[in-house]
Amino acid sequence: MGLLSKKDTKLITDPLADNNPITIQVLGICSALAITAELKASLVMGVAVLFVLGVGNVVISLMRNIIPSKIRIIVQLIVVASLVIIVDQVLKAFAYELSKTLSVFIGLIITNCIIMGRFEAFALANGPWKSFLDGIGNALGYAVILIIVGFFRELLGSGTLFGIPVLGDSIKKTGLYATGYENNGFMLMPPMALIIVGLIIWVQRSRNKALIED
Amino acid sequence: MSLKQNLHNLKEKYKGTKMAPAFNAIHTFLYLPNEVTHGGTHIKAADDLKRTMNIVIMALIPCLIFGMFNAGYQHYAAIERAQGITSEFSLLGSFLTWDNLWIGIIKVLPLVIVSYGVGLLVEFIFAVIKGHEVEEGYLVTGMLVPLIVPVDTPLWMLAVAVVFGVVIGKEVFGGTGMNILNPALTIRAFLFFAYPTWMSGDKVWVYDAVERTGTPDAISGETILGSYAQNQEVIYSTWDKFMGFIPGSVGETSTFLILLGAAFLIFTKIGSWRIILSTFIGAAVMGLIFNGVVNADIITESSKFYGLMNTVWWEHLMIGGLAFGAVYMATDPVTASQTNKGKWIYGFLIGFLSIMIRVFNPAYPEGVFLAILLMNVFAPTIDHYVVQGNVKKRRKRLKAKTA
Numbered sequence: 001m002g003l004l005s006k007k008d009t010k011l012i013t014d015p016l017a018d019n020n021p022i023t024i025q026v027l028g029i030c031s032a033l034a035i036t037a038e039l040k041a042s043l044v045m046g047v048a049v050l051f052v053l054g055v056g057n058v059v060i061s062l063m064r065n066i067i068p069s070k071i072r073i074i075v076q077l078i079v080v081a082s083l084v085i086i087v088d089q090v091l092k093a094f095a096y097e098l099s100k101t102l103s104v105f106i107g108l109i110i111t112n113c114i115i116m117g118r119f120e121a122f123a124l125a126n127g128p129w130k131s132f133l134d135g136i137g138n139a140l141g142y143a144v145i146l147i148i149v150g151f152f153r154e155l156l157g158s159g160t161l162f163g164i165p166v167l168g169d170s171i172k173k174t175g176l177y178a179t180g181y182e183n184n185g186f187m188l189m190p191p192m193a194l195i196i197v198g199l200i201i202w203v204q205r206s207r208n209k210a211l212i213e214d
Numbered sequence: 215m216s217l218k219q220n221l222h223n224l225k226e227k228y229k230g231t232k233m234a235p236a237f238n239a240i241h242t243f244l245y246l247p248n249e250v251t252h253g254g255t256h257i258k259a260a261d262d263l264k265r266t267m268n269i270v271i272m273a274l275i276p277c278l279i280f281g282m283f284n285a286g287y288q289h290y291a292a293i294e295r296a297q298g299i300t301s302e303f304s305l306l307g308s309f310l311t312w313d314n315l316w317i318g319i320i321k322v323l324p325l326v327i328v329s330y331g332v333g334l335l336v337e338f339i340f341a342v343i344k345g346h347e348v349e350e351g352y353l354v355t356g357m358l359v360p361l362i363v364p365v366d367t368p369l370w371m372l373a374v375a376v377v378f379g380v381v382i383g384k385e386v387f388g389g390t391g392m393n394i395l396n397p398a399l400t401i402r403a404f405l406f407f408a409y410p411t412w413m414s415g416d417k418v419w420v421y422d423a424v425e426r427t428g429t430p431d432a433i434s435g436e437t438i439l440g441s442y443a444q445n446q447e448v449i450y451s452t453w454d455k456f457m458g459f460i461p462g463s464v465g466e467t468s469t470f471l472i473l474l475g476a477a478f479l480i481f482t483k484i485g486s487w488r489i490i491l492s493t494f495i496g497a498a499v500m501g502l503i504f505n506g507v508v509n510a511d512i513i514t515e516s517s518k519f520y521g522l523m524n525t526v527w528w529e530h531l532m533i534g535g536l537a538f539g540a541v542y543m544a545t546d547p548v549t550a551s552q553t554n555k556g557k558w559i560y561g562f563l564i565g566f567l568s569i570m571i572r573v574f575n576p577a578y579p580e581g582v583f584l585a586i587l588l589m590n591v592f593a594p595t596i597d598h599y600v601v602q603g604n605v606k607k608r609r610k611r612l613k614a615k616t617a
Contacts, residue, residue, distance in 0.1 A: 182371070186408035195382060202386070 004133070011133040015141035022145040023201045024211060027113040032146055033193040035105050040162050042150030044091070044098055046143025048106060050136065052083045053115055057135030060123040067124075076119045077110065084109045114142055149196045157187030218245045235341040239348030263390075267353040269484050273475035274357050274465070274542065278326070280458060281465035282318025283309055285365045288461050289317055289421040309459065321421050322464055325360035328369045332376045333359075340385050351390025351397075351548075352380065358398035358542060361465025362535065362583070363405060364418040371412060375404045395590050396549045399583045406583075416440055419461040437461050438533045439572065439580055442521040455532045466538035469531070476541040485545040488554060489561040493540035494531055496565025501527030504573060522573040530569055539582035540565065549590040555603075556596040564589045 004012075021027045028049075035041045059079050060067075067075050088106045091099035099106065109115065118138050123131040155161055159168030159181065168181040186192050205211045221241040228234045242264070287309050294301060301308065333352045341348040359376065379401030384393040406413045416436040417423045438460055441448045450460050458468025466472070479485030504523040507513060513520060531537065544550060544564050551560040564585050571581020 180370075182368075182409060182412075184374075184408040185410055186404060189407065198386075 008130065008133050011130060012137035012140070015134075015137040016144060017141075017204070018208065018211065020141045020145065020204075021114045021117075021138050022142060022197065023204055025114075025117070027117055028142055029194075029197070031105050031108065031112060032142075032149060032197060033190040035102055036146055036150040036193050037153050037157060037188050038101065038163075039147065039150040039154045040098065041101050042146040043143075044095070045102060045105065046139070046146050048087045048091070049109060049112065049114070049142055050139035051087060052080060052109055053118060053135040053139040054132060055135075056080055056083050056115060057118055057123040057131040058128045060119045061126060061128040061131035064124050072124065073116075076116060079119075080110050080115055114138055145197065145200065148200060149193055152196055153187045153193060156184050157192075159183050221245070232342055232345070235345070235347050236338050239338070239341070263350045264353075266484055267350045269482050270354045270479065270542070271357050273478045273484075274354075274361065276471045276474060277361055277465035277468065277538070278322070278357070280468045280471050281361060282322045283311075283314045284318075284458065284467055285321050285421055285464065286311070286314025286317030287459065288365075288419070290314070292420045292423065292461075303459070317421055321365050322360065324369055325363065325365075325367065325372060325464065326357070328372050329359040329376055330356040332373045333380050336377055336380045336385070340389065344389075346389075349390035351384065355380075355398045355401075359401050362398065362402050362463050362538065364413065365421050365464055366418045366423070367405070367412060371405060371409055375401045375408070378404045391548055393548060395587055396543055396546050399543060399587050399590075402583050403587060419463075439522070442525055442533075444521065446521070452529070452532075455529065460533070463535060463538075466535045469537045472537045472541050479541065479545070485541065486547075486550065486557055488557040489545050489550055489564075490540050492558045492561030493536075493544050493565040493568075496562035496567075497531055497536055497540075497569050498527050498565070499562075500566045500569035501525070501530040504569070519573055530572070534572060534580050535582040536565070536568055539568070539586055543583075543586050544589075549593060551593045551596045551600075553597050553600040556593070556600040559596050559600075560589055560593055563592075 015021060018024070022029065022032055031045060035045050056079050060076060063075070084107060087109070088099070091102070091106060118135060122134045126134070151161070155167060159170040160166060168183045170183075218241075221237065221244070225234070225237045225241050228237050290308075290313065303309070330352075333356045334348075337348055337352050359372070359379075363372065379397050383395050383397040383400030384390065387393045412418055419437050436446075438448055438450060438455065454460055455469070457470050460467050476485065476490055480487045480490070504525075505527055508520070508524045513523065517523075525533075540561070544561060551557050564582075567585035567588065568582045571584055575581060
């Protein structure tokens with residue numbers, strides 16, 4: 001037995017696939033649609049949520065026995081808000097351009113259903129170590145989808161990956177080679193992100209029939 | 215052995231295998247199947263899905279042939295205009311010529327082939343995976359698509375759009391008869407949002423205009439709507455607009471042929487005359503409102519909406535894709551309203567919104583496809599309220615009777 005017991009491993013791997021917060025629970029869709037036009041933004045958003053959810057889950061779990069249940073939502077909000085402010089300030093200090101692209105969506109992590117959902121459903125009932133793993137797992141599940149969507153949208157929409165030209169007009173301009181591909185403007189619009197998320201859901205459920213609910 | 219027998223044998227050979235639907239489809243598409251129904255009740259009806267689709271395609275053929283000639287005619291006319299030559303128009307002398315047809319063959323036919331090839335391939339793949347028969351639904355869509363795109367659309371873009379439209383617009387909902395949105399318009403909308411530079415502007419509508427941009431041989435292919443939107447003088451006569459000797463998407467320019475097709479569809483009871491008529495009424499009403507706005511001096515010539523608002527209402531019915539949309543797209547029985555009263559509302563709103571979008575959308579002076587897609591979404595809601603209204607009325611009558 002290694003660092004993690006079998007049950008603990010499941011806490012991390014489950015949200016990655018069969019209990020993915022975006023594709024199975026369909027939470028946190030707004031940010032998945034809004035900021036995935038660039039791969040870099042998706043990655044940073046994923047990391048931000050990873051930090052907030054990982055730390056937040058532990059904090060809530062530690063306080064779970066002293067929070068009066070009537071005001072627990074307010075307490076949870078305060079915890080998320082403080083963590084989000086830390087992320088926001090760090091981004092502003094070290095990656096100003098990026099924080100401008102992500103604009104209000106970092107702040108809106110507070111309202112991300114995944115975070116409140118995990119606090120309510122997991123951290124309030126489990127110990128800090130398990131809560132930490134659960135937070136990491138769910139945030140990674142969220143990040144994976146964001147990165148997949150961001151990858152396709154940036155590649156097909158702007159012809160770049162992490163801002164490096166690969167396809168279409170952008171590579172043509174550098175003069176390295178021409179692919180004959182033209183950037184698909186639809187990819188940069190939020191509706192296409194929804195369609196890509198839908199396609200991921202489709203692929204996932206056709207591979208694992210147990211996930212199909214009536 | 216005849217081809218029919220060969221196909222039948224192939225069908226027998228592959229019976230029960232994964233590929234069976236593919237062979238079935240080819241056989242039933244070309245011939246009457248060898249099998250007949252055994253036992254039970256027989257309903258003999260001539261208007262099965264295949265026949266319905268074929269009639270719509272027949273109604274579209276004149277538009278396609280006209281579009282092929284028009285592709286060449288617009289090309290040479292634009293060159294002549296660029297060189298400053300003015301020549302007298304004659305139907306046989308300058309329109310129905312081999313030169314024009316040749317350009318139609320090299321530019322329009324590939325669009326048709328790609329549209330059908332890619333679309334049917336997707337249909338076949340889905341039929342094989344899902345194990346049902348290949349559905350006839352794509353036959354009409356495949357013909358509509360090349361008619362509603364600009365002549366210079368790159369073929370690979372069309373292919374990508376067709377895959378998107380058929381998969382996302384139709385197959386994910388369960389295939390033919392289950393789709394919410396008209397697949398042909400989904401394809402058009404995808405092309406428009408994905409590749410706006412190829413779908414709008416003053417270059418794409420005439421063959422070769424894009425290639426010649428920036429060269430001394432540059433030609434322009436502004437559509438009438440484009441000219442109106444920019445408050446420019448329009449060089450085409452009313453006759454040209456009605457007959458369709460104008461730049462535009464491949465097959466939607468000739469209002470005359472579209473009306474012939476409409477008559478054919480109404481005569482064969484395939485298309486709903488209620489939808490066609492109410493769409494034109496809706497468009498005319500919106501056109502009249504805008505004319506009224508201009509006449510009342512509410513907006514002046516400096517307004518950017520002036521050009522299109524000032525267009526006489528009946529001219530709105532002839533230019534752009536309104537007639538084509540009203541006759542061939544809005545009447546799609548799957549996505550339109552089903553109730554008769556609903557059809558009036560549905561059609562009226564399509565016409566009304568089309569002209570509204572046409573006038574107010576600065577980026578793209580045509581709104582027919584957007585209006586139809588929007589009303590596709592609302593069609594079930596319209597039906598719901600029509601049916602509920604009827605239920606309420608009858609309940610009231612029942613109450614009055616029993617009371």
